[in-house]
Amino acid sequence: MLTVFDPMLFALALLVMLKGFHRRRAWAEWARKGSSRADWRALAGYLLNHRAILRKKDRGLSHLALFWGIVFMVVVVIAAQFKPTLPRGLSLVLSLLSDVLGVAMLAGLAFFLLRRHSEDPQKGPKRALFPLWVLLVVVLTGFLAEGTRMSIVSQDSVWASPAGLIFSLGLPESPFFMQLMLRIHFFGVLLLIALLPYTAFRHIAAAATNVAYASSRRKGAVRALPLQEGDMGAGTVTDLTWGQCLDAEACVSCGRCEEQCPAFISGKSLSPRRVMQGISALLEAAGHNRGAVQTSPELTEAVPDRDIWACTGCLACAVHCPVLVDPTNMIIDMRRYRTLKLGNLPGETHPLVRDLRLYGDVNGRGAAHRMDWAFGQDVPVLSEGNKDRDILLWVGCSGAFHPQYMETARSLVRILTQAGASFGVLGKKELCCGDPVRRLGEESLFLELAEKNIKVLKERRIKTVVPLCPHCYHTLLHDYKEMGAEINVVHAVDLVLDLIDQKAIALKYPVEKRVALHDPCYLGRANGLYEPIRRLARAIPGVELKELPRNREKAFCCGGGNGGMWLHEDTGERLNRMRAKEASDAGVDLVGTACPYCLTMLQDGMGALDVEAPPDVADIIQLAARSMSRD
Amino acid sequence: MRIVVCVKQINHTYARTGMDPSLDYIAPEDRVVRTNPYDEVAMELAVRLKEKSADSHITAVTLGPVLSKEELGRCLAMGADECIQLDCRGDLDPWEKSLILSRAISLVEGELIFCGRESLDTGNGQVGQFVARHLRLPYIGPLLECEVDPARNTVRGLRKGARGVRQSMESSMPAVVGVDMGGVDGRLPPYEDRIRAQAIPIRRIKVNSESTPKSEKKRVFSPRPRPRSVPTPDSTLPASKRIEFLLSGSRIEKKGETLRGDPDAAAEGILAYLEKEGFLG
Numbered sequence: 001m002l003t004v005f006d007p008m009l010f011a012l013a014l015l016v017m018l019k020g021f022h023r024r025r026a027w028a029e030w031a032r033k034g035s036s037r038a039d040w041r042a043l044a045g046y047l048l049n050h051r052a053i054l055r056k057k058d059r060g061l062s063h064l065a066l067f068w069g070i071v072f073m074v075v076v077v078i079a080a081q082f083k084p085t086l087p088r089g090l091s092l093v094l095s096l097l098s099d100v101l102g103v104a105m106l107a108g109l110a111f112f113l114l115r116r117h118s119e120d121p122q123k124g125p126k127r128a129l130f131p132l133w134v135l136l137v138v139v140l141t142g143f144l145a146e147g148t149r150m151s152i153v154s155q156d157s158v159w160a161s162p163a164g165l166i167f168s169l170g171l172p173e174s175p176f177f178m179q180l181m182l183r184i185h186f187f188g189v190l191l192l193i194a195l196l197p198y199t200a201f202r203h204i205a206a207a208a209t210n211v212a213y214a215s216s217r218r219k220g221a222v223r224a225l226p227l228q229e230g231d232m233g234a235g236t237v238t239d240l241t242w243g244q245c246l247d248a249e250a251c252v253s254c255g256r257c258e259e260q261c262p263a264f265i266s267g268k269s270l271s272p273r274r275v276m277q278g279i280s281a282l283l284e285a286a287g288h289n290r291g292a293v294q295t296s297p298e299l300t301e302a303v304p305d306r307d308i309w310a311c312t313g314c315l316a317c318a319v320h321c322p323v324l325v326d327p328t329n330m331i332i333d334m335r336r337y338r339t340l341k342l343g344n345l346p347g348e349t350h351p352l353v354r355d356l357r358l359y360g361d362v363n364g365r366g367a368a369h370r371m372d373w374a375f376g377q378d379v380p381v382l383s384e385g386n387k388d389r390d391i392l393l394w395v396g397c398s399g400a401f402h403p404q405y406m407e408t409a410r411s412l413v414r415i416l417t418q419a420g421a422s423f424g425v426l427g428k429k430e431l432c433c434g435d436p437v438r439r440l441g442e443e444s445l446f447l448e449l450a451e452k453n454i455k456v457l458k459e460r461r462i463k464t465v466v467p468l469c470p471h472c473y474h475t476l477l478h479d480y481k482e483m484g485a486e487i488n489v490v491h492a493v494d495l496v497l498d499l500i501d502q503k504a505i506a507l508k509y510p511v512e513k514r515v516a517l518h519d520p521c522y523l524g525r526a527n528g529l530y531e532p533i534r535r536l537a538r539a540i541p542g543v544e545l546k547e548l549p550r551n552r553e554k555a556f557c558c559g560g561g562n563g564g565m566w567l568h569e570d571t572g573e574r575l576n577r578m579r580a581k582e583a584s585d586a587g588v589d590l591v592g593t594a595c596p597y598c599l600t601m602l603q604d605g606m607g608a609l610d611v612e613a614p615p616d617v618a619d620i621i622q623l624a625a626r627s628m629s630r631d
Numbered sequence: 632m633r634i635v636v637c638v639k640q641i642n643h644t645y646a647r648t649g650m651d652p653s654l655d656y657i658a659p660e661d662r663v664v665r666t667n668p669y670d671e672v673a674m675e676l677a678v679r680l681k682e683k684s685a686d687s688h689i690t691a692v693t694l695g696p697v698l699s700k701e702e703l704g705r706c707l708a709m710g711a712d713e714c715i716q717l718d719c720r721g722d723l724d725p726w727e728k729s730l731i732l733s734r735a736i737s738l739v740e741g742e743l744i745f746c747g748r749e750s751l752d753t754g755n756g757q758v759g760q761f762v763a764r765h766l767r768l769p770y771i772g773p774l775l776e777c778e779v780d781p782a783r784n785t786v787r788g789l790r791k792g793a794r795g796v797r798q799s800m801e802s803s804m805p806a807v808v809g810v811d812m813g814g815v816d817g818r819l820p821p822y823e824d825r826i827r828a829q830a831i832p833i834r835r836i837k838v839n840s841e842s843t844p845k846s847e848k849k850r851v852f853s854p855r856p857r858p859r860s861v862p863t864p865d866s867t868l869p870a871s872k873r874i875e876f877l878l879s880g881s882r883i884e885k886k887g888e889t890l891r892g893d894p895d896a897a898a899e900g901i902l903a904y905l906e907k908e909g910f911l912g
Binding site: 232340341343358368 | 645646648663665705816817818820821822823824825
């Protein structure tokens with residue numbers, strides 16, 4: 001039974017816990033700036049349906065058992081302190097429930113212990129094991145105490161404590177043994193509470209807070225960088241925002257990001273889990289002394305260059321993280337530091353930066369050639385003060401210069417012309433949207449390009465922009481809007497679907513092909529547009545749609561994002577070949593996509609396969625246009 | 632060490648999409664203002680030398696009006712300490728340009744002068760050598776990379792020979808060094824350096840180009856490859872022989888002779904040649 005010392009011990013444990021949290025930087029910052037942005041209702045929904053965690057069945061169910069077990073026990077124990085008088089039936093049900101949950105917790109603990117023990121020590125920190133063992137002791141001593149009690153005091157309703165009954169069979173009728181078990185149980189709980197901020201159980205607080213904060217954060221968001229204020233991205237942990245610190249705190253090193261990360265799968269050194277764990281360790285080292293930083297360890301050492309340049313920004317890690325951590329935006333902040341502050345942008349991307357600066361397009365062909373793709377076509381160029389045209393076709397660098405993507409741009413023009421849509425292009429005034437350089441960390445050049453583009457959009461009073469490329473789409477939709485562009489952005493595939501729905505165009509000539517779809521990361525994972533490309537493919541008569549093994553949010557990246565088109569991929573297997581192989585093994589005639597990067601990367605990948613007739617790669621819009629007319 | 636880098640700003644015309652014959656069919660967007668890429672590499676070589684010896688000072692010298700302060704600034708941001716603008720108008724020929732440049736270079740007492748091997752627009756590739764002539768300095772180049780030996784006070788580097796051969800060259804200092812592309816890449820300076828470079832004062836020196844002697848054009852030889860013509864190879868020959876035969880045709884027959892051996896013997900050879908051809912009376 002409780003002694004007078006016990007509340008004091010309990011208070012001490014709480015004090016140690018609070019002190020631990022207080023010393024962690026993320027919390028101090030969060031409490032100061034971020035707590036107002038927390039969405040607790042989202043957290044409640046997240047915990048109740050457990051969907052994100054249950055995406056992996058085995059671990060998810062184990063977590064579910066531990067979560068509800070702990071919640072139930074804590075509620076019952078707290079309630080018991082008020083000595084409520086419960087009807088006998090209810091108390092028996094509660095007793096049964098606690099036994100069942102206790103057994104489930106044992107099973108869950110056994111799973112996690114086995115998993116963490118058998119794991120490669122590289123993967124997860126072994127200290128995650130300590131609180132698991134303590135929890136195991138707590139649950140076991142709970143059962144042992146219950147069993148001893150049942151062997152001392154025989155009860156009539158034994159069905160309410162089945163596990164206790166089993167334990168009671170081999171236990172002595174010793175009140176001392178029961179007391180001993182209860183003490184160990186109690187001290188175990190105190191230990192867990194006190195050590196909460198210092199062990200992997202930190203995630204109980206950190207992950208919950210992160211979910212409350214990050215559930216409203218959009219995927220693939222890159223924070224605006226106030227260059228004038230001397231902010232150059234993240235060089236030390238002190239440069240990280242509190243949201244990023246919280247992300248690192250919340251990481252439990254479960255490794256689901258690794259299982260989906262294309263860079264990791266293909267044998268590169270990058271592992272989002274290791275990045276987060278590295279930052280977390282630095283935060284721990286830096287966070288002493290009431291949240292003020294005494295030392296500021298360099299991120300460049302914890303996260304080496306080869307790791308951050310291997311990221312393709314595909315967001316697989318962010319989408320699959322059970323606690324909504326987004327390593328990609330931290331990687332971009334680290335890239336920014338290395339590019340803007342250290343001037344260490346990899347040499348192979350220098351021509352891209354130079355071309356964008358001088359010519360305003362990624363190919364370095366120049367504004368003078370921007371309309372070459374539309375030679376001989378009736379494509380109106382919008383001029384200043386435009387009033388009559390409401391749709392702006394954002395051709396993009398690929399649509400204007402990439403040989404096959406020029407064909408896609410012309411296909412879209414044919415569709416729009418046939419539908420009688422009033423559209424136009426910016427012509428020579430269009431510049432690159434700036435996405436590749438922004439994601440390579442060259443923020444100053446991105447701002448330059450974006451500001452010029454936004455000015456041109458404003459001058460032409462553009463309301464609706466229809467980009468072909470998902471990267472342009474993402475940048476215009478989010479980044480340009482944040483910078484003050486008042487535009488409505490619709491991806492070309494969505495527009496074509498609208499035109500089909502309105503019966504403005506008819507796809508009547510069959511395209512007899514078995515088609516697999518490759519989800520572009522910045523349509524799918526970043527903006528949740530998984531269905532439009534599938535709907536469009538189904539709308540084309542004759543197309544037999546086949547899903548690739550990895551599709552929708554599990555789609556494997558082509559390797560072109562985050563500046564990957566321009567970066568050398570010199571370690572591990574090449575992503576585009578891996579994806580091309582997957583598509584080729586699926587036995588299809590054609591791989592449809594909706595992104596110029598994916599198109600280029602997959603085409604190159606197909607070319608490198610040792611297959612006699614690899615599938616063609618085409619943009620789904622091109623396919624739709626083909627089905628619109630007989631030729 | 633005082634290093635001087637000659638930086639040319641060019642109005643690079645990369646397309647002709649205009650409609651107006653009076654403007655040579657050049658539309659405004661057919662042009663970009665940039666610094667000569669060879670000069671950017673020259674700046675890179677200079678900055679690498681500066682990084683090795685702390686007491687170095689880099690002066691960038693540019694001729695003519697500042698076309699774009701921003702573009703010039705990007706080149707300066709790589710590591711220049713000051714910039715001199717020799718402001719003059721009108722068309723200048725390489726001889727005049729080199730004369731004006733050499734005056735500025737002697738003004739700042741440059742010990743090592745870097746020039747790009749040629750410019751992207753006119754592509755004469757003469758100014759570097761002419762500057763060396765005006766300053767009475769040796770010229771080596773076009774080098775792909777270079778290093779300075781402070782003990783011997785020499786500059787040394789590699790240049791492209793024909794057919795993938797690299798030739799090592801060395802000269803005493805001070806010297807004029809021509810720079811070629813293909814060895815090193817120009818760096819992308821950090822943001823702070825770019826901001827700082829915008830504040831590098833540009834020392835403007837007004838030059839009256841009227842007084843400089845112009846070179847006189849006597850006869851124009853248009854350079855052209857002179858491939859040896861070969862008849863269609865005999866079809867009965869094996870493929871390797873036929874390919875060899877065809878390849879022998881495209882080789883440009885050089886009339887000149889390369890003198891080998893030590894400098895004394897080479898000098899003897901040059902003298903003998905000049906006497907034979909009647910240049911020395």
